[in-house]
Amino acid sequence: MGVPIQVTVNGKPYKAEVEPRQLLVHFLRDTLRMTGTHVGCDTSSCGACTIHMNGEAVKSCTILAVQADGGEIKTIEGMSPDGNGTLHPLQEGFKEEHGLQCGFCTPGMIMAADALLKENPNPSETEIRHALEGNFCRCTGYHNIVKSIQYAADKMRKEVTHG
Amino acid sequence: MITTAFSYHKAGTVADALKLLAECGDDAKILAGGHSLIPAMKLRLNQPEHLIDISGISEIRYIRCEGNSLRVGAGATHADIANSSDVQSHMPMLAETAALIGDPAVRNKGTMGGVLAHADPAADYPAALLAADAEVVVQGPGGERIIALENFLLGLFDTDLAENEIIVEVRMNISPSNAKSTYQKFMQPASRYAIVGCAAMVTVDQGRISDAKVAFSSVAEKAFRAREVENALKGQEASEATIKAAVKNAVNGVEVLSDHFASSEYRGHLAKVYAERALKAVI
Amino acid sequence: MANYIGKPVKRVEDKRFITGKGKYTDDIVLPNMSYAYILRSPYAHATINSVDISAAQAMDGVVAIFTGADIAEAGISGVPCGWQVNFKNGDTMKEPPHPLLVKDKSLHVGDGVAVVIAESKEIARDAADLIEVEYDEHDAVSNPADALKDGAPLVHADAPGNLAFDWEIGDKDKTDAAMAAAHHITKLEFVNQRVVPNAIEPRAAIGDYDGSRDHYTLYTSSQNPHLIRLLMCAFVLGLPEHKVRVVSPDVGGGFGSKIFHYAEEALVTWASKQIGRPVKWTADRSEAFLTDAHGRDHVTTAELGLDTEGNFVGLRVNTVANMGAYLSTFAPAVPTYLHGTLLQGLYTTPAIHIDLKAAFTHTNAVDAYRGAGRPEATFLLERLVETAAIEIGMDPAELRIKNFIPPFDGVEEPGYQTQVALQYDSGNYEPVVRKAMEMVGYDDFRREQAAAKAEGRLLGIGFSTYIEACGIAPSAVVGALGARAGLFESSQVRVQPTGKVSVYTGSHSHGQGHETTFAQVVADQFGIALEDVDIVHGDSDAVAFGMGTYGSRSLAVGGSAIVKSCQKVIEKGAKIAAHLLEVSEEDLEFAGGSWTVKGTDKSVGFGDVALTAYVPHNYPEDIEPGLDFSSFYDPKNFTYPFGCHICVVEIDPDTGKVDVKRFVAVDDVGNIINPMIVEGQIHGGVAQGIGQALFEEVLYDDNASLLNGSYMDYTMPRADDLPMFEVGNTVTPCPHNPLGVKGAGEAGCIAATPAVVNAVVDALKDYNVKDIRMPMTPERVWRAMHSNGNGHH
Known part of the structure; x- marks a missing residue:
């Protein structure tokens, strides 16, 4: 019944046997015990489960674990640039600008924002809001999330200029 | 949310997929982007025994121009289509449509073929594709069939696709160099599907409308061409008055959908508003 | 150092959330854990003729299945209501039982019929599909005003006319007279529609019974773990409270919906003992829509009377409030004491009366949702005032200001x-x-x-x-109004020997940032660094008691309880400092983290005093070692x-x-x-x-x-x-x-x-x-x- 898969998650290779119906989000949470990726709905609507697969933001509640076979996954646990606790500018931005309250939507928000900044390093407020259309936050009213992403964008642009 | 159990089959090629379809029979479902199918399976509204995953078939994930023809592989994602320079320059309304589907993560997975096979009346693409006179290329055990989209879409979640066939391509003539096109959408606020989507492609020649194609998504059980609007435009002066007169006929004879987001009266009104907006953008 | 109060200190709790290390209930996995899936009624109103679990029970990996009949047989009481409102005539409100699983009748879509416990959530889910339930569906009613009409489908046989209670506040005769004499009456009829709180974390609960200690642990996504423990032990399962620990770890938003004691919490706790294994239940979003308490749902007629000058002379309100099928924990308080009592608004209106009817319907419960009654009151008033301004041709801002209560500070005035x-x-x-x-x-x-x-x-x-x-609320006041609990808060401030401070609070943070705000308060109280303060909450074993977080009460009540404990620490610390400095307490002042002899530079620091309290070699004779105080704070208003x-x-x-x-x-x-x-x-x-x-x-x-x-x-x-x-x-x-x-x-x-x-x-x-x-x-x-x-x- 199990299907063997190999995936790289946050730079580390994993081998596992998965039931075909296991969702990628449950593979991450239950099998690999990386619980930073959350489940907030049944319909691919809330974005709490947003991760990157092969460099693109995707909703891990709407992908089967078997479909990730051979793929590269990045989750919130892999956001630290040195893998050693240094915060990514987005993580820093969310803290500095109070972009989170209960924290449940935060990993998905950060992963969605990371995908945006890769495509558009200098987004306008409207572009940021548009890019978050697949992610619900019920705590912040999005105001400080927008500011958090602007903070990160500013910082990342400066790093590029100086680095 | 947990789906019922199923066997998973990964198809590497179209031939593979067809073979698997033949083997698995009626209880198989094709998995493309999965954004309609997997939620339906989680809610157990859909309980296939076999899932044939075509999302990894590279031979159907392409966008290219062949002569005068724009070819979109069924496996092209909404993001592929929105970002394609071929689509942007040769069928701008299709790129616009793709960019308005779902959200960025959905656009990274959802595919052209998946949308057409599912035939959700609220889907965005059909309006633009009808206005582009697109054809659907399907493959089955008997070979290839090319079906005009207008004939392919049969009704609510119903298409001309046989159970042993898969969609491999959508093709259309590239937009004439003097034509302008757009897709305008009034969103269902929760799902971000369309409540009304209107695509328009218009050619204006020396102040007169020489050609006009107007189509709607999400207004009726299936997307349709608004030929009365088109006829009221063709040959007329390119003016606001022409547009206003033409859009009055937008839903003549159409049984307009009604749901808790929009009654049929309101949806019919929106169809006219969005037709006017689309036409004003291109005339 | 110190002076944190008033500053936008970055949140100390953020790091775990932005790195994916937050720990929510569904993140917890216990050894040998089993998984529960609850089969729910698809009908709003139906008789259950039979429940056949045989096929499901035979499935591999199914550990146990319990039905409404099992719950009834076990003698388990239903989920209680925490607030009693009496009818106008003095009769007690209708309070029909709310079983953990229903046996004979489903009273809303989503009413639990059976729970399947299995080795995996997949098996539990699959087995539930094999349970055969035979229902007879009946007519149902969802709108509260319709529910009160003659001939409406009845929710509970012992609540005639679907009336849970009726209630009034204010002077009816005076208000009627004022309205009769009013120069202008603005009248609105409206619906304050039903909404869903929709915290993004779905509710979850894990029951873990340890037979070797006869001890229960419940992990639950709740805003008030102690309250859940009290209600579950005393009213539902009859468990000894000292043998039950309730933990609310990180909670992904509540907005009221996670205040209440839900059936699933008691169900997993009880079931864990039956099967001798931990049992986890996590709601799907669809299930959350059907079972989380909803908010608002009022049907209202409201009239505002004005005199010729535009002064408000009277306010008369008639409201029907939806309770749902069962009375949830705070439900009766919401349209009454959190709504009717707020109808004064900011205005001097001299005569106010509200007549309220609370209706049962075939829907899931309606209870507190962010604001709880106060949004409904404010909506009513502010729509009336705005409409009145239009009708009498006055600027809406000026009409408001004209009718405002004059300033008062509550001290001099x-x-x-x-x-x-x-x-x-x-x-x-x-x-x-x-x-x-x-x-x-x-x-x-x-x-x-x-x-x-x-x-x-x-x-x-x-x-x-x-x-x-x-800042809800003075216990004596709410007790007189029907609350079946006090609404104080507790705190414990434990100064460790090294001068670091652990603070235990009965408030619960599910996004509010208590770990930062409370630390700012404590750091300033003691004049120490913010990093030297740790806030502990959400665990009934760690925290003495708590009433939890709702009604914007955490800082006003929970924070005040913390200040009280800090003051006790400072008082005792002064005695120790006086001893060390060989002066009398009266000669000392405490500031900036040190006790200083007034007018000198002789001082002893907070850390030295803490160490002395735990290494009491050179120590006052008449006081105990240690520096650790707890307090209960009951607000005055x-x-x-x-x-x-x-x-x-x-x-x-x-x-x-x-x-x-x-x-x-x-x-x-x-x-x-x-x-x-x-x-x-x-x-x-x-x-x-x-x-x-x-x-x-x-x-x-x-x-x-x-x-x-x-x-x-x-x-x-x-x-x-x-x-x-x-x-x-x-x-x-x-x-x-x-x-x-x-x-x-x-x-x-x-x-x-x-x-x-x-x-x-x-x-x-x-x-x-x-x-x-x-x-x-x-x-x-x-x-x-x-x-x-x-x-x-």
Whole structure:
């Protein structure tokens, strides 16, 4: 019944046997015990489960674990640039600008924002809001999330200029 | 949310997929982007025994121009289509449509073929594709069939696709160099599907409308061409008055959908508003 | 060091959340854990003829299945209600049992029928499909006003006419007389629609019975673990409270919906003992829609009487409130003591009366949702006042200010006694309106509005002022009003030997930032670094007791309890310091983390005193070692934050779609410990308030089946639906708690909703639109524009 898969998650290779119906989000949470990726709905609507697969933001509640076979996954646990606790500018931005309250939507928000900044390093407020259309936050009213992403964008642009 | 159990089959090629379809029979479902199918399976509204995953078939994930023809592989994602320079320059309304589907993560997975096979009346693409006179290329055990989209879409979640066939391509003539096109959408606020989507492609020649194609998504059980609007435009002066007169006929004879987001009266009104907006953008 | 209060200190809890290390209930995996799936009734009202579990039970990996019959056989009482409201005639409210699983009858879609426990959640889910339940479906009713009509389908046989209770407050005769004499009466009939709190973390619970110690642990996504323990032990399962630990780890938002004691909590706790293994249940979103308590759901007629000068002379209200099928924990309090008592608003209205009926319907429970009763009261008042201003041709801001209660500080001047039982603590209302008008640029806006009109654009501006009763609540007062619990808070402040401080609070943070705000308070109390303070909450074994977090009470009540314990530490510390410095206590002053002999540079630091308390070699004879105090704080009064919100909208005249262009919020929440966190609370509340005004509504079909129970159909605001918010404040300290704080968690959600509706009505003033039902969907707005003979305006 199990299907063997190999995936790289946050730079580390994993081998596992998965039931075909296991969702990628449950593979991450239950099998690999990386619980930073959350489940907030049944319909691919809330974005709490947003991760990157092969460099693109995707909703891990709407992908089967078997479909990730051979793929590269990045989750919130892999956001630290040195893998050693240094915060990514987005993580820093969310803290500095109070972009989170209960924290449940935060990993998905950060992963969605990371995908945006890769495509558009200098987004306008409207572009940021548009890019978050697949992610619900019920705590912040999005105001400080927008500011958090602007903070990160500013910082990342400066790093590029100086680095 | 947990789906019922199923066997998973990964198809590497179209031939593979067809073979698997033949083997698995009626209880198989094709998995493309999965954004309609997997939620339906989680809610157990859909309980296939076999899932044939075509999302990894590279031979159907392409966008290219062949002569005068724009070819979109069924496996092209909404993001592929929105970002394609071929689509942007040769069928701008299709790129616009793709960019308005779902959200960025959905656009990274959802595919052209998946949308057409599912035939959700609220889907965005059909309006633009009808206005582009697109054809659907399907493959089955008997070979290839090319079906005009207008004939392919049969009704609510119903298409001309046989159970042993898969969609491999959508093709259309590239937009004439003097034509302008757009897709305008009034969103269902929760799902971000369309409540009304209107695509328009218009050619204006020396102040007169020489050609006009107007189509709607999400207004009726299936997307349709608004030929009365088109006829009221063709040959007329390119003016606001022409547009206003033409859009009055937008839903003549159409049984307009009604749901808790929009009654049929309101949806019919929106169809006219969005037709006017689309036409004003291109005339 | 110190001086943290008033500063936007970055949150100490953030690191775990931004790195994916938060620990929510569903993140917890215990050894040998099993998984529960609850089979729920698909019918709003049905007789259960039979439940056949045989096929499901035979499935591999199924550990146990329990049905309503098993629960009844085990003698388990239903989930209790925590607040008793009596009928006007003195009879006790109707309080039908709310079983953990139903045996004979399903009373709403989602009523639990059986629980399957299995080795995996997949097996549990699959087995549930094999349970065969035979139902007889009956007619059902979802609308509370319909439920009270003759011949409506009956929810409970012992609640005739579906009336849970009726209730009134205020002077009816005086109000009738005032209305009869009024020069002008503004009357509105409206629905304050049912909405879903929708915390993004679905509810979850894990029961873990340890037979070797005869001890239970319940992990649950709750706003108040101690309250859950009390209710579950004393009223549901009859468990010894000292053998039960309830843990609420990180909780992904609550907004009221996670206050209440839910059936699933008791079910997993009980089932864990039956099978001798931990049992985990996590709600699907669809299940959350069917089982989380919803909010609002009032049907109201309200009248405001004015004299010839525009003074308010009377307010008369008739409301029907939906309770759902069962009375949830705080449900009866919401439309009564959290709603009727707020009808004074900020105004001097001398005669007020509300007549309220609470109805049972075939729907899941309605209970507190962010604001809980106060949003409904504010909506009612602010829609009436705005409408009255239009009707008598007065500026809405000036009409409000004219009727405001004059300033009072609650110290030199007494609190303000309302017509509806409450005594406001302190208030100065005009400045919030003036400041909000200045921020929005009111006069400029009116010019802009006129210019836009000339271009065919529809701009509108709407005001709302509000007062709320927070810091819930003085125990004796709420006890007299029917609460079956006290509403104090507890704290323990444990100074460790090295001078580091552990603080245990009965408040619970599920986004509010207590770990930061409370640490700021404690660090300033002791003059130590913020990093030297750790806030512990959410575990009944660690924290002595707690009433939890709701009603904007954490800082006003929980924070005050912490201050009380800090003061005890400082008192004892002074004795130790005096001993070490060989002076008397009176000669010492405590500041900046040291006790200093007045007028000298002789001092001893907080850390040295702490060490001495635990290494008491050189120590006063008459005091105990250690530096560790606990306190209970019972507030003297509610706190009464207030404010003024102004919304600017633009309406698409072709589609009726409303766009919120600007939102200005000026709130007075008393003293502010962390302005960054307070602003965040306002933002979130405003977003939810706008959500109710424009997007959110629960829809049922004719037979009480939920029509929009998913995020594909139930609309909530997304990032691109909202503008940046403009937030300001004034400060009128609370006179009766040590921090002078009033509470900020619900303000935004209370004030925003009527401001948006008022703005839309203002934008449509040329269309002769008096009112629009919420949510103001594009179609509703479009229809309003094309009714009243407006045609193609």
